[in-house]
Each structure stands twice: as C-alpha cells, then as structure tokens.
Amino acid sequence: MKSRVTITLITRVFLLVLFGLASDLRADEAQARQILVEAILSSGKEQTALVESLSSTAAPIVPDYLEFWKRGKIYLYQTDPDVDPIPVLEHEAETEGEASTYSRIVDGEIIVDEAGNPLVLDPEKMEMARPGRKTRRVFTMTVDLLALSTPDVSDRADAALKLGLKQDKDILPKLRELSSKETEPLVIEALEEGIAVSMLAHGSKEEQMESIQVLKDRNSIAGLDALKNLRHDINDGYAPYPLTEEEKAELDESIASIESYISVTDFVGTCFRGLSLGAVLLIVALGLAITFGLMGVINMAHGEMIAIGAYAAYISQQIFYTVFSQSTFALETYFLFAIPFSFIVAALCGLVLERTVIQFLYKRPLESLLATWGVSLILQQGFRLVFGAANRQVRSPSWLLGNVEIFDITFGFNRIFVIGFAILIVVGTWLLMSRTPFGLSIRAVMQDPQMAAAMGIRINRVRMMTFAFGSGLAGLAGVFLSQIGSVGSNLGQSYIVDSFMVVVAGGVGNIVGTVISALGIGVTDQALQPLLGPVMGRICVLIAIILFLQWKPGGLFPSKSRNLD
Amino acid sequence: MTKISESQRSLIGIIIVTLIVVVAMPMLNAFGSESSFFFVSDYQLNLWGKYLCYAGLAVSLNLLWGYTGLLCLGQGLFFALGGYALGMHLMLKIGEQGAYKSELPDFMVFLGYKELPAHWVPFDSFGFAVFAVLLVPGIVAGIFGFLAFRARIKGVYFAIITQALTYAACLMFFQNSFTFGGNNGFTDFKTILGSKIFDPVTQRTLFTVTAVYLSLCLFFIWWLTRTKFGKIQRAIRDSENRVRFSGYSTTTYKLAIFVVAAIMAGIVGALYVPQVGIINPEEMRPSKSLEIVVWVAVGGRATILGPVIGAVFVNWLKSYSTYHYPDYWLIILGALFVFVVLFMPNGIVGLPQQLKSSYKRYRHWFQKNKEAESAA
Numbered sequence: 011m012k013s014r015v016t017i018t019l020i021t022r023v024f025l026l027v028l029f030g031l032a033s034d035l036r037a038d039e040a041q042a043r044q045i046l047v048e049a050i051l052s053s054g055k056e057q058t059a060l061v062e063s064l065s066s067t068a069a070p071i072v073p074d075y076l077e078f079w080k081r082g083k084i085y086l087y088q089t090d091p092d093v094d095p096i097p098v099l100e101h102e103a104e105t106e107g108e109a110s111t112y113s114r115i116v117d118g119e120i121i122v123d124e125a126g127n128p129l130v131l132d133p134e135k136m137e138m139a140r141p142g143r144k145t146r147r148v149f150t151m152t153v154d155l156l157a158l159s160t161p162d163v164s165d166r167a168d169a170a171l172k173l174g175l176k177q178d179k180d181i182l183p184k185l186r187e188l189s190s191k192e193t194e195p196l197v198i199e200a201l202e203e204g205i206a207v208s209m210l211a212h213g214s215k216e217e218q219m220e221s222i223q224v225l226k227d228r229n230s231i232a233g234l235d236a237l238k239n240l241r242h243d244i245n246d247g248y249a250p251y252p253l254t255e256e257e258k259a260e261l262d263e264s265i266a267s268i269e270s271y272i273s274v275t276d277f278v279g280t281c282f283r284g285l286s287l288g289a290v291l292l293i294v295a296l297g298l299a300i301t302f303g304l305m306g307v308i309n310m311a312h313g314e315m316i317a318i319g320a321y322a323a324y325i326s327q328q329i330f331y332t333v334f335s336q337s338t339f340a341l342e343t344y345f346l347f348a349i350p351f352s353f354i355v356a357a358l359c360g361l362v363l364e365r366t367v368i369q370f371l372y373k374r375p376l377e378s379l380l381a382t383w384g385v386s387l388i389l390q391q392g393f394r395l396v397f398g399a400a401n402r403q404v405r406s407p408s409w410l411l412g413n414v415e416i417f418d419i420t421f422g423f424n425r426i427f428v429i430g431f432a433i434l435i436v437v438g439t440w441l442l443m444s445r446t447p448f449g450l451s452i453r454a455v456m457q458d459p460q461m462a463a464a465m466g467i468r469i470n471r472v473r474m475m476t477f478a479f480g481s482g483l484a485g486l487a488g489v490f491l492s493q494i495g496s497v498g499s500n501l502g503q504s505y506i507v508d509s510f511m512v513v514v515a516g517g518v519g520n521i522v523g524t525v526i527s528a529l530g531i532g533v534t535d536q537a538l539q540p541l542l543g544p545v546m547g548r549i550c551v552l553i554a555i556i557l558f559l560q561w562k563p564g565g566l567f568p569s570k571s572r573n574l575d
Numbered sequence: 576m577t578k579i580s581e582s583q584r585s586l587i588g589i590i591i592v593t594l595i596v597v598v599a600m601p602m603l604n605a606f607g608s609e610s611s612f613f614f615v616s617d618y619q620l621n622l623w624g625k626y627l628c629y630a631g632l633a634v635s636l637n638l639l640w641g642y643t644g645l646l647c648l649g650q651g652l653f654f655a656l657g658g659y660a661l662g663m664h665l666m667l668k669i670g671e672q673g674a675y676k677s678e679l680p681d682f683m684v685f686l687g688y689k690e691l692p693a694h695w696v697p698f699d700s701f702g703f704a705v706f707a708v709l710l711v712p713g714i715v716a717g718i719f720g721f722l723a724f725r726a727r728i729k730g731v732y733f734a735i736i737t738q739a740l741t742y743a744a745c746l747m748f749f750q751n752s753f754t755f756g757g758n759n760g761f762t763d764f765k766t767i768l769g770s771k772i773f774d775p776v777t778q779r780t781l782f783t784v785t786a787v788y789l790s791l792c793l794f795f796i797w798w799l800t801r802t803k804f805g806k807i808q809r810a811i812r813d814s815e816n817r818v819r820f821s822g823y824s825t826t827t828y829k830l831a832i833f834v835v836a837a838i839m840a841g842i843v844g845a846l847y848v849p850q851v852g853i854i855n856p857e858e859m860r861p862s863k864s865l866e867i868v869v870w871v872a873v874g875g876r877a878t879i880l881g882p883v884i885g886a887v888f889v890n891w892l893k894s895y896s897t898y899h900y901p902d903y904w905l906i907i908l909g910a911l912f913v914f915v916v917l918f919m920p921n922g923i924v925g926l927p928q929q930l931k932s933s934y935k936r937y938r939h940w941f942q943k944n945k946e947a948e949s950a951a
Contacts, residue, residue, distance in 0.1 A: 308731055310865075370917055375731060376646050377916050380872050383865050384912030391905035507742045507861060510735045518732075545746050552743040556722070556736050563726040 042067040046075055047116050050084060050097040050139050058145045064152050073153045075099075075115070080149060084115070085136045097139060168200070203228055207236045219257060226264035229271040237265050275417060280536050286425035288532025289432035292525060293490055294505045295512035296435060297483030299524040301360075303513050304456045305476060307368055308379035312509065313502020314389040315481045318359050319352035319488020320497040321393065324402045326351045342407045345489075352485040360481020364474050372459075372473070386502075393499035401496035410493060428490060435486060436525055442479075443521070452476050456519070515555050517565030527566055531555070582801065585879045589793045592883065596627060596786035601779050617775050621850060622894070624782040626887045628847040631789045633870040633882035635839035638796060640868065641877035642805070643832050644812030645729075649737035650840050651864035652744050653712035657841025658854040659748075660711050662761035663695060664704035665772070665849065669765050681763070682756045692754050701768060708845040709838050716837030717830070724826045724833075729815070738861050748856035760855025767849050778850065785846045789883070792839060797879055808832060809877075873915050875922025884923050 042064060049060035064072050078084055078099055086095035098112040098121065111128040113120045123129045141149070154169065206221040206228075225237060294316060301309045309315075323345075330344035363385060371378040406424065413422040443449040454462040455472045463469045491501060512531060516523030531551060538547035562568070579587075600615050600623060607614040615623075632654055639645045666680040675684040679691060697703045719740060723733060751757035770777045799805045810818045811825050819825045848854045857863070866889075874885020892911070896904035915922065921929060 306731075308734070367913060367917065374920075376734070377872075377920075379646075379731075379734065380865075380869055381913050381916040383869070384909040384916070387905045387909030387912070389909075391903070391909070395902060503862075507739060511739055514732055514735050545750055549743045549746050552739050556719075556739060559728060559732070559736060560722055560726045563728050563732070 038067050039071055042072050043116055043118070046072075047097050049145075050079070050086070050115070051094060053142055055144075057142050058148055061141075061145050061152055062148050064156065067156070071118075072156055076149050076153060079139065079141055080146065082138050082140070084139045085112070086139050087112070088135045088137070095137070098136075172204075199228075219260070222261055222264045226267050229268055234265065234268045234272070237261065237268070278417075279420070280540075281533060282421060282425065284533030284536035285529060286422075286428050286532070287536055288529035289429045290487075290490065290494070291508060291512050291532055292432045292528035293428070293435060293487040294484075295509040295524055295528055296439060296521070297480045297485075297487065298509045299513050299516070299521055300439075300480035300483065301477055302510070303516075303518045303520065303524065304452070305372075305473065305480070306375050307371070307477070308375055308382065309368075309480075310379055310383040310506065311363065311386040311389060312382075312481075312484055313504075313506040314386045314393075315356050315360060315484035316488040316491060316502040316505060317389070317393060317497070317499065319356045319485030320404070320492040320501055321397060321402070321488070322352035322355040322485065323348040323489045323492040324397075324404050324497050327404055341405060342409070345407050345410070345493075348489050349486065352489045353482040354485075356485025356488065357478040357482030360484075361474060361478040363481070364477040368477060369470065369473070390499045390503075397499070399499070401498040403496050404492040406493050424493060431486075431490060435483065436521070439483070440521060448472075448475070511552065511555050515558060515565055517567035520565070520567040523565055523567035582797070585797055588880045589790065589797055592793065592880065593786075593790040596623075597783065597790055600786070601783045604775075604779055604782075617778065620782050621778055624778070624785055624850045625847065626890050627782070627785045627789050628843045628850070629867075629870065629890050630883040630886040631785070631792060631843035631846070632840055632867055633874065633886040634789070634792050634796065635836045635843070636867050637871050637876060637878075637882040638799075638839070639832060639836045640871060641882070642796075642800070642812065643808050643829060644815075645829060645833065646731075646734040646868065647737045647833070647836070648734050648861065648864045648868065649741040650836070650867050651861075652741045652859050653716060653837040653840035654844040654847070655748075655854065655856070655858040656712045656715060657708045657844030658848040658858065659755060659761070659844075660698075660707040660841070661704050661845035662764075662848050662854045663698040663707075663755075664701055665764040665767060666756075666761050667691075667695070667699050668767070669763065672765050673763065680756070680761075682751075682759060683754075686751060695754070705845070708841050712837040712841030712844075713834050716834045720830045720833040724829045727826075738864070741859055741861050741864055745856050745859035745861070748859060756855070758856060760853060760857075761848075762853040762855075764849065764852055772849055772852070781846065781850050785843075785850070788842065788846065793879060793883070800879070804828075869912050869915075871922075873911065873922055875924030878922070878924045881922050881924040888923065 045060055045064055045067065049057050049064070052060060061076070064076075075084075083100045085098050085100060087098045088095040097115045099115055101111045101113065101120075109130045111120055121129045154172070202224065206224040222237065297315065298309065298312050301307050301312065326348040327344045330341075330347070363382075367381050367385060368378060371381060410424045410427055413420050441449075443452065451462070451467045451472050452475075454465070454467055455469045455476075459469050462472075487505075488501070491497075491505075495501075508531075512528045513524055515531070516525070516527035534554065535547055535551050538550055541547070542550060559565070600620065603613055604615040604617065604620045609616075632650060635653075636647065636650045639647050639650075669680065671678060673681045673684075675681050677684045679688055683691075698707070719737075723736060728736060747753055748755055748760075749758050755761075764772050766772055767777065767781075799808075807818060807823060807828060811828060815825050844854075844858075867886075870886040870889050871882045872885070873889055874883065875881030889908070889911075893904065893908065896907050900907065919926060919929065
C-alpha cells in the first residue's frame with residue numbers, strides 16, 4: 011500500500027516538474043495531501059509519526075484538515091472490499107435535507123458521476139475515520155510547528171515566540187533545531203527568546219540562570235509572565251532547582267528590569283498617541299485660533315468649514331475615480347490633490363461668509379455667535395440635501411495605513427502623518443504671520459483697526475483675507491478628519507466644543523498658546539483614557555480645563571492690553 | 576391723553592398675557608364647544624404648555640443675558656437638571672406598572688440592578704423631588720458661577736466655558752453607568768400626585784400651573800427692573816468695571832443672578848417633563864442651549880415680553896416647518912437667525928420702533944430731496 015502511494019507521489023512531482031507548473035506551494039500541498047491520506051489509512055505509532063511529519067510540509071491546508079479529522083468530517087469510502095478505501099471529506103449541504111457532497115483528500119476534487127454532478131455516496135460503504143488517541147495529542151503541536159515553516163518572516167517569528175511561551179518539553183528540542191537552521195535574524199531572535207522562556211521551565215539550572223539573563227537583556231515582555239511564575243514557584247517551593255539568595259536576586263532584578271522597560275514603552279506610547287490626538291486638535295483649532303483668537307469672531311460655523319473640507323476631499327476622490335477609472339493610481343494620489351483643493355474650497359466659502367454676514371458684526375462679537383450658528387444650521391442641512399443623509403466614505407491611500415514597530419511601541423503611519431502635517435501647517439502659519447507683509451497687516455488690523463486704517467491699510471480686505479485663511483485651515487482639518495472617520499453633515503459639530511476649548515485654554519490671539527494647549531489636552535486625554543475610559547476621560551479633561559481657567563483666566567498666554575472692557 | 580410710560584406699557588402687556596394663558600386658554604379647553612373657532616383642543620393645550628415652558632426658559636436666560644450681559648450657553652443644562660429631578664420621582668411612581676413588573680425603574684432592571692441606588696431613595700417623596708428641582712440647578716450654578724466669576728471670566732469666555740460644562744454633563748448623562756437611564760432617559764410616566772398623568776384634567780392643571788408660574792416670573796422681572804438691584808444689574812452689563820470701581824461687588828451680584836436664573840430654568844424643566852412625558856440627555860446638548868439664546872434674540876433681548884414672544888414664535892415656526900417642509904426647516908430657522916441678527920438687532924418687540932425710525936429717516940430724506948428739487 012505504502013509503495014503505491016509513494017509511486018503516485020513520485021509521478022505527480024515528476025509531472026509537475028516536467029511541465030514547469032510546479033510552484034513550491036502546490037508541491038507542498040500535494041505532498042501534504044499524500045501524507046494525510048497515508049496517515050488516515052494507517053494506525054498506531056506509524057500514524058503518529060506521519061502526522062508529526064506534516065509539520066515540515068509548510069502547506070497551509072494542513073491545520074484545516076486536521077481539524078476536520080478531529081471533528082469526524084473525514085470518512086473512509088470503501089468502493090470494493092479488495093481495494094484500499096478512499097479517504098473523503100464531507101461537505102455538508104447548505105440547505106437542510108439535501109445530501110452532502112464529498113471530496114477526495116488526495117486531490118481535493120469533489121467526487122462526481124459521469125454526468126459531472128456531485129455523486130451521492132452510499133452511507134453503507136462509508137465509515138468515519140477516527141484519529142488514534144496518541145495521534146490526537148500531537149495535532150496541536152503539529153499545527154504550531156507548521157506555523158514555524160510559513161514563508162512570511164513576521165508570522166514565523168510570532169509562531170516561534172508563541173511556541174516558546176507554551177513551555178512544552180517536547181517542543182524545546184525542535185525549537186533548538188530550527189534555530190540552528192534559521193537564517194532570518196528576526197526569527198532567530200524570536201526563537202532564542204522562545205527557547206529561553208521554555209528553558210526556564212525545563213532547562214538545567216545553568217540554562218535557567220542563562221535564560222534569566224537573556225530575557226533581561228532582551229527586555230522580553232513576552233517572557234515576563236514566565237519569570238513571574240518561576241518566582242512564585244520558588245516561593246511556594248515547587249521550583250525544579252533550589253536557588254541561592256544571589257540567584258533569586260538576579261531573578262528579581264530581571265523581573266524589575268522588564269517591568270520598568272514596559273512602563274517606559276507604555277509612557278512613550280501614550281505620549282505618542284497623545285501627540286497625534288493633540289495634532290488633530292491642533293489642526294482643527296488652528297483655523298479657529300485665527301478667526302476667533304485674532305479676529306474675535308465667535309465662528310460657530312467653524313465646524314461646518316471643516317465639513318466642507320472633508321466633503322471637498324470626498325469630491326476630489328470621486329473625480330479621480332471617474333477620471334482614472336478606479337485604478338490604484340487614483341487611490342494613491344487623490345489625497346495629494348485633495349489637500350490644496352479643500353483649502354481653496356473652504357477658503358472661498360469663508361470669503362463668502364465674511365462678506366455676507368460677518369463683516370457687519372465685528373463690533374458685536376456675541377451676536378456673531380448667533381448669526382454663525384444660523385449659518386451652521388443652513389450648511390448642515392445643505393450638506394444633507396446635496397450629499398444625502400448617509401455618511402460618505404473616503405478611502406485612505408495605502409501609504410497612510412500600515413504601521414511600524416520600534417522597541418515594542420507601535421507607530422501608525424497615519425498618526426505620524428498627522429503630526430508632520432500639523433508641524434507643517436503651524437510653521438506655515440507662523441511664517442505667514444511673522445515674515446510676510448500680509449501677516450504684518452493682519453496683526454496691525456487685529457491690534458488696532460482704526461490706526462491701521464489711518465496708516466493706509468485696507469482693513470476690509472485684510473479682514474476678508476484673514477477670515478478666508480482661517481476657514482481654509484479648517485478645510486485642511488477636514489481633509490485629515492476624512493481619513494480617520496467617515497464624512498457626514500455632523501462632522502464639524504463633534505469638534506466645535508473641543509476646538510473652542512483649545513483656543514481659550516491656550517490664550518486667545520496666541521498661536522504658540524494654541525499649539526501648547528492642543529498638545530497638552532491631547533496628551534492628558536490619552537493618559538486619562540486607560541484609567542477612566544474614553545467618556546469619563548473626556549469629561550475630566552473638560553473639567554480640568556475649566557479649573558485651569560481658574561488659575562489662568564486668560565489662558566496660557568493671555569493677550570496683554572491696557573484696555574478695560 | 577397722557578402718554579403712558581415704557582414700564583406701564585410692559586405691565587399692561589404682562590397682564591394681557593396672564594389673562595390669555597392663565598384664564599382664557601384653560602377655560603376654553605374645559606368649557607368651549609368643539610365646533611367653536613376659539614375652542615382649544617387637548618392636543619393644542621399640551622402643545623402650548625410646551626411653548627410656555629420654553630417661554631419660561633427664555634425668560635430665565637433673558638435675566639442673565641439681556642439684563643446682566645452674561646451670555647450663558649448652559650441654560651439647557653439647568654432646565655434638564657430640574658427635569659431629571661422631577662423625572663426621578665415620576666419614575667419611582669410608576670412602581671410595578673412598568674414593563675418588568677418590578678419596583679425598580681425598567682432601565683435599572685435591564686441593567687441588572689438589585690436594589691435602588693441610595694441617591695434615588697429620597698425621591699420617592701414628592702416634596703423632596705420639588706426641593707431637589709430647586710436645589711440641584713442652584714448648587715451646580717452656585718459652584719460653577721463662583722469659580723467662573725471669581726476668576727473674572729466674562730464675555731465670550733464665559734459663554735464658551737458654560738458650553739463646555741453643558742457638553743461634559745451631556746456626555747455624563749449619556750452613560751448608562753451614571754444611573755440616570757443613559758440615552759433613553761426617563762419616560763413612560765404613569766401618575767403624578769396620584770392622578771393619571773395623561774388625563775385631560777391633569778394636563779390642564781399642569782398647563783395652568785405653568786401659565787401661573789410664567790406670569791409670576793414676568794411680574795418678578797418687571798418688579799426687579801424697577802429696583803436698585805435691577806439698575807446695578809444693567810450697569811454691570813453696560814460697564815462692569817465702572818460698577819466695580821464704584822464699590823459694588825459685581826461678583827456677588829452676578830453670582831446671585833446666575834443662581835436665580837438657574838433655579839428658574841430648573842422649575843420650567845420640572846414643569847416640562849410631565850407635560851411632554853420624556854426627559855433625556857438630548858435636552859443637554861450644547862445646540863439646545865444655543866437655541867434658547869436665539870429665542871431671546873428673535874423676541875428682543877432686555878425686554879420683558881420679548882423672550883416669551885420669541886420662544887413661542889420660533890417654536891411655533893419649528894413645529895410648522897418641520898411638518899410642512901421637513902427638508903428645509905433647518906435652513907428656514909438658520910436663515911431666520913442670520914436675518915434677525917443682521918437686520919433686527921432689537922428683535923420682534925423692537926420692530927415697531929425700528930420701523931418708525933426708519934420711516935422718519937425716509938421722510939427726512941424725501942423732504943430734503945423735495946427742497947432741493949424746488950430750489951432747483
């Protein structure tokens with residue numbers, strides 16, 4: 011029986027190679043199927059050995075088939091008492107009452123009759139194939155070891171570490187064997203870490219002490235639990251070897267060292283997430299810092315300016331999709347076009363808003379709040395009428411997705427991007443305000459409009475341009491927000507309170523204050539969230555800001571003035 | 576004919592409003608014949624009860640914004656707090672008539688509570704609930720106002736931090752774990768003081784109580800504007816520093832007015848809940864508080880009847896346009912606000928005066944033209 015199987019295998023491989031069709035994967039799969047058939051047909055030690063040998067086939071189908079076997083989905087189909095039965099896999103029909111179809115395990119093809127319809131097999135001729143008791147035990151280990159031969163490097167490293175953490179006596183030699191053969195440095199590291207964890211439980215005393223040292227040197231977060239368990243075992247007197255006080259101290263030191271490493275990475279991670287949230291807040295609030303902070307207009311429609319930017323990003327995506335017919339090129343590049351497009355669209359809307367409504371309200375700031383709120387209602391309903399009530403999805407280019415892991419801290423590309431984007435916008439705004447003639451006239455008009463007018467500055471035009479610039483910045487915020495959520499008519503509403511708080515806490519009329527308060531609020535929010543949950547964290551931040559204003563009523567950098575009232 | 580003064584005219588206005596809402600409307604509802612033009616149906620009475628609550632809310636904000644210059648974007652919070660305080664009592668009075676047939680309110684059964692949380696227990700008594708309606712908004716306003724006014728936060732900043740406070744409270748009440756029913760709030764009330772809550776007679780009584788309360792508020796404000804306190808109040812609005820330099824503690828004045836306005840809002844909240852039959856955190860949304868400001872602005876700030884007219888008019892318009900133009904009502908409302916702010920700075924009440932002065936200006940201009948023509 012075995013010889014025949016081998017012959018078919020040889021012919022198969024030969025044929026594949028001959029016709030140049032042999033991809034590694036298919037050859038692996040064919041080999042695995044052959045071994046599976048043999049294993050199902052054999053019994054006892056031979057079966058166990060065959061299943062164990064599956065772990066070196068690197069075929070992704072193996073775990074599924076082992077699972078089917080365990081759950082009794084595999085049958086032996088006896089066509090003729092003189093011939094060996096054929097192992098088949100049952101596929102239950104989706105609708106109830108219909109007969110199951112079967113596929114041959116040797117090639118995965120459905121068994122059909124002459125007409126090509128799935129053949130209904132005679133239940134009399136079938137017998138469920140059951141794995142032996144000892145074989146069943148090696149299933150999990152086989153699947154685990156199989157993962158060690160996947161071609162993907164990071165998957166393989168994960169599998170190596172996971173196996174080591176099991177602290178299984180039987181796996182340890184296999185890990186050692188693999189580590190001598192492995193070439194990828196990432197996997198070798200993971201294997202060494204896994205071996206060290208495993209040796210904590212099963213190694214000799216020297217190996218144990220060596221492992222403690224290795225885990226400490228590597229700052230192994232994964233190994234921390236194993237170290238702590240060892241420490242408990244020693245305390246409870248279950249340890250395999252008695253340790254001297256010195257050695258115990260070494261163990262404790264190792265644990266403490268890893269724990270402090272974790273708290274450092276946690277801290278850096280929180281800071282990073284806080285910075286990126288702060289950057290989002292900063293982008294959202296910077297436009298307001300200009301329209302509200304510098305110009306004194308309480309622009310409740312600021313949120314809608316953000317939404318306009320987000321919708322502009324959506325429109326530019328749709329245009330690119332239509333023009334470049336949904337190609338990857340369109341998806342990857344529309345975003346670069348969307349940034350200036352949204353800025354211009356939002357700035358134009360701001361220009362119109364300033365000319366039609368706000369220019370009449372510079373002397374009545376509290377009433378600008380009411381009028382702009384009316385505008386915000388009109389715009390929200392306008393979005394709903396034009397784009398529909400449902401949210402619109404804007405897809406992110408692939409270079410914004412992914413992330414990179416450095417020292418066990420995950421840095422998402424979109425978070426890195428938003429921080430860079432915020433820096434760019436702030437620097438740009440700062441240069442505009444402090445290094446250009448336009449910036450000079452903006453500052454002059456904001457400080458004393460009458461004097462500026464007397465000096466020949468056209469204050470109406472400067473105000474108009476300033477408001478348009480602030481609105482354009484809101485539009486840029488919209489482009490970014492479209493990347494972290496969907497675009498809807500209420501998009502701006504969820505940020506309006508936050509952005510006002512950022513500007514007020516930073517000190518009205520001061521861009522440096524806005525930057526610091528946005529980052530401060532972002533980091534505080536991220537630091538509180540793991541302790542209190544997202545909603546309570548947010549509430550605490552709001553209350554903290556109210557209390558902060560107690561201490562510094564004018565914000566971080568209050569504007570200095572000799573005016574009363 | 577002797578010319579009647581501004582203050583006397585307001586008083587006449589208040590008396591007319593009182594006669595309409597306190598006497599005429601409940602009477603027409605109770606005794607009017609259904610075929611008559613003047614008949615007020617139960618539905619209409621209930622709707623007007625809601626409008627009167629909004630009017631009361633606008634009056635309380637006017638006391639702050641119109642007369643003292645404190646733009647509070649958190650008046651909806653105090654309104655909702657009052658509503659919640661009475662709502663807790665009404666929830667407990669449902670007793671075992673709820674969907675789960677339990678002594679506990681339905682949402683608590685749903686969330687797996689075994690017994691009533693300690694802060695709910697005293698609300699079983701109506702007296703305590705009424706006490707809480709006054710106390711809770713008062714205390715919240717007292718603490719917040721003390722902090723804000725002591726730090727001399729004013730103008731735009733005051734508006735923004737009151738909005739932040741409202742937003743924080745809104746987030747808090749939306750949470751299920753806050754024991755106030757999460758986003759569903761309280762509803763399905765059955766009885767108030769032993770009588771069925773949706774019985775026409777109960778509803779008429781509630782309407783009358785609301786109307787009487789509103790009239791009392793109007794008389795109170797009319798009286799207040801004539802006292803020294805009212806004058807200082809307006810002086811603070813116009814130039815706070817001058818008042819402070821004259822030796823008045825503006826902080827104390829502002830705090831007192833803030834607390835009184837919060838309590839007034841809390842009381843209308845408590846009157847609103849049994850008439851509408853539901854209270855949930857939606858009422859605390861910052862946008863709701865902004866709407867109140869708009870009512871006052873539309874009606875005419877710093878006038879006695881302005882807020883009442885504004886609240887009733889805007890809410891009537893809202894009901895009308897949500898029914899007839901559901902897609903456009905937000906646009907109509909938004910455009911109205913922009914129009915009022917730009918072209919009617921004194922609101923509806925100030926409109927006759929505004930028209931009169933523009934007519935005068937027009938006649939002046941017309942005559943000048945004529946003279947120029949004849950000279951030529």
